[in-house]
Amino acid sequence: MTILTAEIRDRLRDLVGEKGWIDKAADMAPYLTDWRGLATGRAAVVLRPETTAQVGEVVALCSRNGIGIVPQGGNTGLVAGAVPSPAGDQVVINLGRMNRIREIDPLDYTVVVEAGCILADLQTAAKAADRVFPLSLGAEGSCQIGGNLATNAGGVMTLRYGNMRDLVLGLEVVLPDGRIWNGLRRLRKNNTGYDLKHLFIAAEGTLGIITAAVLKLFPLPQQTAIALMAVPSPQASVALLAALRPRTGDAITAFELVPRLALDLAGRYVPDVTDPFDKPHPWYVLIEIDAGGERGDIRQMTEEALAAAIEKGFVLDAVVAQNVAQGQKFWRMRESLAEVQKEAGGSIRHDISVPVSRVPQFLEEATAAVLKAIPDARPFPFGHVGDGNIHFNILKPIGMEPKSFQARTTEINTIVHDILLAMGGSISAEHGIGAVRRAELERTADPLELELMQRVKAALDPDGIMNPGKLLG
């Protein structure tokens, strides 16, 4: 463990001020453990700078002294990407105090926001300006924009609006030597060289610290239709989506697959969740369609479209929410599924994607392979089938010791990942690599691709001080 010299400590403390300085063990603790409790590190100090200039000076000082830096947002990530190493020789730079919305321009449909702004706060501010910022995910009440950018966050609205990367027009970044790149452009078209912002998005803080961004806003939808559909199979859900896209003018915002087991357990464990159908069905899809104000009655159109889908056999039964409360109830069921897994004894998780049309084949093969390995395991695959992104989770068999089950994690991960890699899939669709998936990335990635990433890393962070041990190691 490298202890910072007294001189460096004093200088850092001067730079961030008392409000930005945390060095007592008890005060540092919340910044040193990840949200799932999978990893705990140590840090020389936790710094909470208030301005981009402060971040720049802190990074410059660390750079000159070879001190590793761990950038941190809301610390809600699932791959321990913002946890310092156990050695205690790294400095955590938490962006939480840089939480200003610098400017909203409704005419321009843009917002300039700092990295530490909480996602839900940005959603609220956009709505107040009669706009929507269309990133939505479970952690939105505490995750921060900087972390959303560093991990290219996904969520439930990407089918229509894309991932975080697609919502970015410009970035401000503190580079590994402390210089500030002002790329805060508000341009919809710009072709003046390499598009540097894409380097920093999804780089998990390994190439620099994103301090602010220009993001796209969209019109606030004026009508919403939400429906829960029973479908005979994942295959039917994919065909249904392909058929509904033209029919709705591509206005489908969310399209979430839910297996029977999930609806069943949600009904058991979550207050207020009930099965709206009169008999059980093998699979369900939660759909949300958002439309403008002058385009006819969207709920009626949804009812007609689903009636047609029932005739074609894509849908067995459907309930279109008749009011806001019913729609929220359907969403509550979907959003409870992370919690439901804990209640049901825990799960082995996979955050994977395959081409949308391959989802049925993947589910079939991966389920069979997992059940071959653990015959009583309970497959619990759910999520964003419209993006080919399934949270392919496996619930503990009833009666199995949690420890014996969790001990099979790597074995099951390997089985599942090998199946999807053969289909051109991804071992991390939404959550990133961080520390948790590093070994698996090394095992599975194209060596040429890793080499290219290493070259980019060496070009931008030659001393390797930015988030050491994450993503590429």
Add this chain to the structure above:
Amino acid sequence: MTILTAEIRDRLRDLVGEKGWIDKAADMAPYLTDWRGLATGRAAVVLRPETTAQVGEVVALCSRNGIGIVPQGGNTGLVAGAVPSPAGDQVVINLGRMNRIREIDPLDYTVVVEAGCILADLQTAAKAADRVFPLSLGAEGSCQIGGNLATNAGGVMTLRYGNMRDLVLGLEVVLPDGRIWNGLRRLRKNNTGYDLKHLFIAAEGTLGIITAAVLKLFPLPQQTAIALMAVPSPQASVALLAALRPRTGDAITAFELVPRLALDLAGRYVPDVTDPFDKPHPWYVLIEIDAGGERGDIRQMTEEALAAAIEKGFVLDAVVAQNVAQGQKFWRMRESLAEVQKEAGGSIRHDISVPVSRVPQFLEEATAAVLKAIPDARPFPFGHVGDGNIHFNILKPIGMEPKSFQARTTEINTIVHDILLAMGGSISAEHGIGAVRRAELERTADPLELELMQRVKAALDPDGIMNPGKLLG
């Protein structure tokens, strides 16, 4: 001029075969001059490989021998980005024979296509599969997908569908050492490290040769409404767009600003173009709205929306096309504007962008500054106001010698660019840098940004053999 050794020539000829070998001066000529005739180069040889493997072997051979490579698609670019240097020591690799559509998957809404495929051919193939590939630009009958990718092409539908970059899921790239990176992913979500494809898009062939891509398809719109609107000012056009986006459910595909002078001259020079209004107006907007099949009558909704806009004063008068022919006529007017400029004596051109909300201020300031420099010049600004991307062109004053007018190009460019840079604008919104805008990029870009680009270039193409003299020089 470096002449290739006989050994290298023989080896290259073996690699590409007779059909891929062009070395006679007359046969090479079409590959050595750009579309606008601004630049003519020389080449050691023009190679037209047929497969990715051939491209890889050719590049590997050139790399080992330090031979500069100029990748070339349809050669329709406007900044001489695909023209070899006058020294004649570079090899042109034209991708035109690699024009296969490898696979269309309508269920997946994706297509795998080779770099040499002509854009219009891809549009046609998508339509045959009941899908749309939504990139559309003037050169679509001859430009190629590889060039569209290397320049991040824009066009008239980006308001809704984004630029070429936004339409890409995966790439296959021959790297500067000849190795092939297979990044042909079909994934909507993937967070497994740096997103390398974004490095090659818009890099103008300076980091590698894109040989194939996985692109997104979209539902074929089932209804289209096209209208020509008279508006009092650019300010009104921006307010109109902001108001129409929510009202239409964000279904506006194109929103093109046209000044009175342009409609006037188009009526004079282009057969079949007429002014549909009973009196002249200062500005016009061509709008296209595309919608799904089950969303009411889109033409009627457009009429209602425009009636509301007339009441608010955003619109002076409007004609909604009553049939396909009338809609096409409106588009023909818009598309003729490049030609009209030639008929009217030529123009000094700018392909610029500013934030959408700044378009009115930019037009006002830039027009005043240009008229101060050349009092009789005729401003002819038109284009994609919905993207903040204006082709801010200046027609020759009537009676001025073309040569004296064109001699003012750099002076006028500098005036215009300095104004837009103060607004956070771009000196090249759609066309790229190539050879033509290199000096201007060096004059105007943030030195830190150029340094980062140079570092990326050195990391991926350390010997500098990929498209030397373009973009970064």
